[in-house]
Amino acid sequence: KVTLPVGKSYDVAFSGKIANVLKWTAETPQLYTLLLTLKDTNGRVVEVTSHKIGFRAIEIKDGQLFVNGKKIFIKGVNLHEFNTEKGQVVDEAVMMRNLKLMKELNINAVRTSHYPQPPLWYKLCDQYGLYLVDENNLESHGLGYGPDNVSNFPEWHAAHMDRVMRLVERDKNHASVIIWSLGNEASNGKAFFDLYDWVKARDNGRPVQYEQAYQRDRNTDIICHMYPSWENMLRDAKKDLGRPYIMCEYAHAMGNSMGNFQDYWDLMRSSKNMQGGFIWEWYNHGFKTKDEQGRPYWAFGGDLGGYGKMNSDNFCMDGIISPDQQYIPHTLIVKKVYQNILFEAKDLKNGLLTVVNDYTFTSLTPTTHTFTWVLLKNGEKAAEGTFDVTIPAHSKKDVVLPLPAIAKEDGVEYFLHVFANTKKADAFLPAGFEVAKGEFALASNAYFADKANPLKANPLKVDAAAVDAATVDAATVDAKGAQTATTAVPLEIDDTDNRATVKSGTLSYVFSTRDGQPLLEMKQDGRNVFDELPTLNFWRAPTDNEFGENAQIRLRLWDAAGQNVIYTYKGKQTVGGAVSFDYQAKLRGIEAVVDLTYTVRPDGSLAVQANYKALSDDLPEMMRFGMIMTLSGEFS
Incomplete structure (x- = not known):
């Protein structure tokens, strides 16, 4: 009981105890209704108000x-x-x-x-x-x-x-x-x-x-x-x-x-x-509008008549x-990345997987979540199954999946996919909603192995001091009647006038055997495969965040680097029916070189290995390293 002076405010303190209180967290939002009733001295209700309250302790310790x-x-x-x-x-x-x-x-x-x-x-x-x-x-x-x-x-x-x-x-x-x-x-x-x-x-x-x-x-x-x-x-x-x-x-x-x-x-x-x-x-943050042709798009920045007015371009689209x-x-x-159930490979050869419960207050049980796994062989389902697991909050447990025996096989890769789904619906997520997943490549994978390529057994020289390296592996041409080689036919090689022509069936390549340009021509049935031959490339379109750090200016050195190259011919070698041509590419005005090896394999396919080596420690970061090319319209 309190006495309230007219026109004055009065602070009232009261307390109580709730046994076995249900605690509020973002995972378990337990709420109680606090009901406050004001009565006069005769016991008549003057006012009632309420508020949903949660009991939780927020602390910083250690x-x-x-x-x-x-x-x-x-x-x-x-x-x-x-x-x-x-x-x-x-x-x-x-x-x-x-x-x-x-x-x-x-x-x-x-x-x-x-x-x-x-x-x-x-x-x-x-x-x-x-x-x-x-x-x-x-x-x-x-x-x-x-x-x-x-x-x-x-x-x-x-x-x-x-x-x-x-x-x-x-x-x-x-x-x-x-x-x-x-x-x-x-x-x-x-x-x-x-x-x-x-x-x-x-x-x-x-x-x-x-x-x-x-x-x-x-x-x-x-x-x-x-x-x-x-x-x-x-x-x-x-x-x-x-x-x-x-x-x-x-x-x-x-x-x-x-x-x-x-x-x-x-x-x-x-x-x-x-x-x-x-x-x-x-x-x-955008507003839907239409362009001059009636196509809808999200307007921002200088759109909607604001081009000449102060704006921050697309900085609100973030x-x-x-x-x-x-x-x-x-x-x-x-x-x-934010998922609350994590999967870790422990011994996949024997089907051993660790499931991590990253929830802080929620246990995983067969009544809360279902778990499934799928084994893919070259992208096709090879096996699948389900499992149950009980894991207290903020802990982990190993599970054994009955994976089939897997032997290493050239040209074959296996990936294990694991999924966690809700068992029951709640206010927002339906039953069966995928809350977490994981993917694991098996150690036996040999998808890129090539029995027909003798260079696997007799590798070409690689500069171990290379700072960075990337390999562009051109697949066998197979479009609009192009050759798909399934059997190796001896390559025909003709060295004439500083040019080497390599033929494999209806495929032919021409390489320079002097300083200048490496690959000069690639044809299928007498038709050019490329409108623009493969060339080194160190650039790509900057992302919005990179514009924010002025990458389009700071890294601009690399934009034209692939177009300003001095090629030096280093020689030819033949190994096990394949022929390779070695070149060194010096980037004009940039302290870096790229060692290139073009290899025509016995089946007629072309592999290109590119090893980048910086000759200075103060070069700016590269946007991209690889090769760029344009197929002829007949093969695109």
């Missing part, structure tokens, strides 16, 4: 983030408010679709970049289970960094404090909020130290993070770097950093991206303090899903 006493991995993504139909008006349907996709992709955490989001989002995350880093609506990097940033200006101090106070007071009762973020890209200064101190005093049950504190300043409980370099991550992974290391932004998902995503997680799993991060970002909340190509990379 430099690691724990939920309910267990270390977790943050498999996160950054989320901007967006609705391709209604701009930034995000309704429940959009939120529920996002939640469904996140559950499908094994995402367990969201950073509310860079502001608090609608209250409904927090209720849904409480209900369905997502960890939230709740970010203060504070970003001022446009006003400067360093000592002259506005957090050090007294006239801006109250505005800083007001924003974080409103954030915490509004969202403090949500179980899904496990970390407070002081803001984004606003340098560091007095106001941010005061923000940190106020939040820690107001809520001692959650960590506070701020990216701009780096590993230097006291006002962050978590090292939450933004796009750290790979070299710095390798360095930090070896240390005991004393604080959790959870990247607030990483794996910039712009354009053709996410190819190195597995590397991040292999490294983080080797570290004591690294516990994941938040991909930048969730959405490609997500892992489309504007209308559909998968795009690199979406599936996220699902694979």
